[in-house]
Amino acid sequence: MANSHQLKRVDFIFRNDNDWEKILSNTIKKKPQELINELMSSELKGRGGAGFPTGLKWKYTAEEKSDQKYVICNADEGEPGTFKDREILSKVPYKVLTAMAVCGYITGATEGFIYLRGEYKFLEPELNKAINEFEYYCKDIKLDFKINIFMGSGAYICGEETALMESMEGRRGEPRNKPPFPTQKGYLGKPTVINNVETLVHTFTIFKFGAKKFYDLGVQYSRGTKLFSVSGDTPKPGIFELELGMSLQDFVYEFGDGDTKSVQVGGASGFLVPRKSFKDAAIGFKGKLSGISLPTGGSMMLFNSSRSMYNVLDNYLEFFREESCGQCTPCRVGCQQLLLGIKAVKRGEKPASYLDKLIRLTETMQLTAKCGLGQSVANSFSSIVENFREEMIY
């Protein structure tokens, strides 16, 4: 079994002690370097799905020399099956704002943006109220930091950090070439920290309780807690803060309906784990230990035996075909080919062996696509096709 432990529920994120003012004023009394060290030692990794070490990201941005820097909170929560950021922004917005301001203090940014998913427009009025109050307090403690909301327009790709910045700059949401990375040249070409909503909230936890408390939770390479958006065939759908590193087996015991056939970890761009692999799979970032480690932005979709995995894959691919920005060849054309390909196999127009060609195609997509979208289509495609091949054919 992989590096895992029993499922443990935790309550950091939604615990509202209403002490953000104190945390903010205390935190910015410390030296930026001290705070960066704190973050690094917590081993917090980005919670949007990619898992880049947050302390390192802030450090890189702090080290850049520039007249202007920015902090962006990525609230373009679009991955099918995740709904945690919405909850954070409606329940504990001050934690997010505090974290952004601290990030600004550390990196030298004086302006922050919340890139809010178009469908979350209803959050905007409350969020603006919170921002007003927050900025008022910042003035009070002489912290120069402004926060604006930028409304997204509904494209999934704009959750990709550089596409998000393109969109903010008034252009088409298309991912940029990297390097340069946002920490070097981000929004308007200036060094920018861009973090997922949840990542920012975790930094709040760390600044409040110290890195050790966070580090002590979870397992090696996957420290701390994580919010999970649980959906699908489960009697307990909802949002749960769990310690990272649990085995999928335990997760299914807790959330399954007794007939769980498979779990999609990490949304449409994540992996599908069939029942036979539950006990070998741990939820967390890839480490050097053996076993399957599954990173996730928090989406956990459970499927029971009434579900056709063909339909599930068909649905994902239709999503990708539409939500690819369309600029790079492997993603734009690849997604169309995968979708048409499984349909053709299902109808008997292509032989079953065509599925292997398609898997090789997803390997190319993974190797060559310009951004994470096209690169990760392979995850769900190959994990579904390899584990449920017969459902694809018959």
Place this chain on the structure above:
Amino acid sequence: MANKLNISINGFPVEIEKGKTILEAAEGQGITIPTLCYHKDLCVAGNCRVCVVEVEGQNRLSAACATPCEEGMEILTNSLKVRNSRKHIIELLLTEHNADCTKCYRNGNCELQKLASDYKIMTQDFIELVPLKNYSIDMFSPSIIKDDSKCIRCQRCVRTCAELQGVNALSVAHKGDQMKITTFFEKALRDVVCTNCGQCINHCPTGALVEKNYIEEVWEAIANPDKHVIVQTAPAVRVGLGEELGLEPGSRVTGQMVAALKRLGFDSVLDTDFTADLTIVEEGTELLMRLKSALVDKDKNVKLPMATSCSPGWIKYMEHLYPEFLDYLSSCKSPQQMFGALAKTYYAKARNLEPEKIVSVSIMPCTAKKFEAYRPEMHDSGYRDVDYVLTTRELAILIKQAGLDFNKLEPVKYDRLMGESTGAGVIFGASGGVMEAALRTAYEIVTGRDVPFENLNIEPVRGMEVIKEATIKIEKPLKEWAFLDGVELKCAVAHGLVNAKKVMDAVKAGKADYHFIEFMGCPGGCLGGGGQPIPTNAEIRQKRAEAIYAEDGEMPMRKSHQNPEVIKLYKDFLKEPLGEVSHHLLHTKYTKRKRY
């Protein structure tokens, strides 16, 4: 060394300059990494992914065009992983592309076709997407045909339209499988801000954007015994045509071109350079008149700076984007249209022909000229002044179809009556050329002396710098021009519409105190026109420019007003510059247009 990096390419150590991309580093080693969305004229997009290479230690492949080299990088440009991926990508592009190559206008000069051939894509594993797509072809423009079924979505046209031209007629719409290159509200190119400059055609790797060709129409006219078919050739064609016929960029083929045109069956082979000289006389006089109105008559309504009007792409750009400044444009028609108007009047009379029997063809480095000839204003002879406009590329097609061995043709001279020209007419083909030609003439009219530059070469207005400026102080003018004594004539030259915009914005803001500005729609002027051979890039344009100036340097006459045929034209027909006949035939008006 601080500015050097040590990397290895395919196992061989290489030392390169810092800041170079993998693509550039490989190029320096004589390794060609295939590309599609990359173009030297444009910013890097990194979206076709054909140029992917393997970098040791990285899981994913990197786009060579978009990845800067780093110290110690070990790059593999042709590993199995790279080859398989690259082949996949070409295959994918082909499924989305209407690969009906034998029926394609770009057959034989298509970057995708070449790649498919290089990588020997002989089978099609994947599903053909073309029949499933609702592709459309826009054939409404008189200049450009846009066939979405041939588009590979590399966005070179979009970047061209935005970066080189600042027009933004073409842009990307929709996402995913629906993503396409289109116009504002998906209207036809005819109905949007498109200037017909054709730079998108020059930068398109496939047949998605091509000129509307009039090859068959011209062959029919030539074959019709009742028609007298004349042809004029623009200055820049003679330094571009060779490239389409297997010669190096910068080859001067004036004489062979004339010989070829005669063998194609044109009844008279004439030169647009002749009317370029005429333009200088008319436009130079117009400028001096405007200066006189401003300086002597103190007329506040006189519009200065005066802007040139030879480039139809530039004219349409002004009509769309600066409609309030149309009066600043010279009222002179372009040399093509002056020629057309004279062909069916002066030439017809002199050769005793009925104008309706004349078919007037022009060979242009330009696609906007096709639109210009089609404008309702351009019927001053009582007929359509120019019947068919062919690009340099189309002329090469005629020559190939006729089976002429171009390089074996003995050079011959243009026919007479509207075939004589000076070096000043030739340099119209390069950015700064109209300015230089105008100054050579205007300065002499005013002072009776040559322009104060060695060998008449006005170097400050030459070259590829995007905006050039020159100031000439007028000293000791002739008596009738005494009011210009001591005046510093301030001139500017801009080429590429994105640079024209910079100058116009300065004019608009009142920050440009120029008297005269030359604007050319295309980078490098006409020699980089949208009808010139493909490929194009700065290096090729530079060679064509050198050829133009060499042509000028060897001409016996280098000042427009010396052209004996122009002198004769005034004596026999026009009487005087800006006279009544000129006004009717050689000058025009412009139309205000909207941006959307």
